[in-house]
Amino acid sequence: MAFFKEFKEFALKGNVMDMAVGVIIGGAFGKIVSSLVDDILMPPIGALLGNTDFSRLRIDISRVRDVTSSAVHSVGSLVSKGGGDAAAQTAAAEPIYWNYGAFIQQCVDFTILALCVFLIVKLMNKLIRKRAAVPVPEPAPTKEELLLREIRDLLKERK
Structure with missing residues (x-):
């Protein structure tokens, strides 16, 4: 119950x-x-480097998969004869890309945001420092x- 009480106090404090306002403004x-x-x-950076868009920079790493799958297929065919050729050909047909340009784009975004x-x-x-440096005038004394x-002054005079 102490957890819920603490959460209630947290939520009602504002x-x-x-935090919600900060998240919304941060998103925008x-x-x-x-x-x-x-x-x-x-765009100007991409034009200087001869590429229009960093996020499209990528390397085709399908060859690594093809070499690996042919090695596995060779070993598999020695162990058991049959099936698996269709699966290997289907996997080989789909290219695999290493999208390093998207990573560069996100790093640039983060750096500028930071x-x-x-x-x-x-x-x-x-x-805040400027506000703290300005001397705040002492408020006028209250009636009390x-x-x-x-x-106090009367008591001092009596002694």
Whole structure:
């Protein structure tokens, strides 16, 4: 029961709402950064490198599978005669690609997103330091404080 009580306190404090707002804004911010990378930054970089799109960079690694499957097929045919040729031919017909370009694209997205978040946090820290550096004037004393001061002063005079 203590777990549910603690969760209830957490949910009612407003932390959940703050977190939800952060997640929603973070999702939208991520889309903006992805668009910045995909639509603004990557086309000129791709043009400089002679390729239009990083995400399409890939290596065909079907040969590795074909060599492996032919070796397995050779060993399998020695052990037992029959079947398996159709399965090996079907597997050999489908190409296998190593999509390293998509990985590069995601790394660029992450780097730019991390840079943007760093700049925002740095700006917020600068604003917080600036706010802390400004001296806050002391608030005017309340009526009770004034009355207590008068009483204190009267007691000092009596001694």
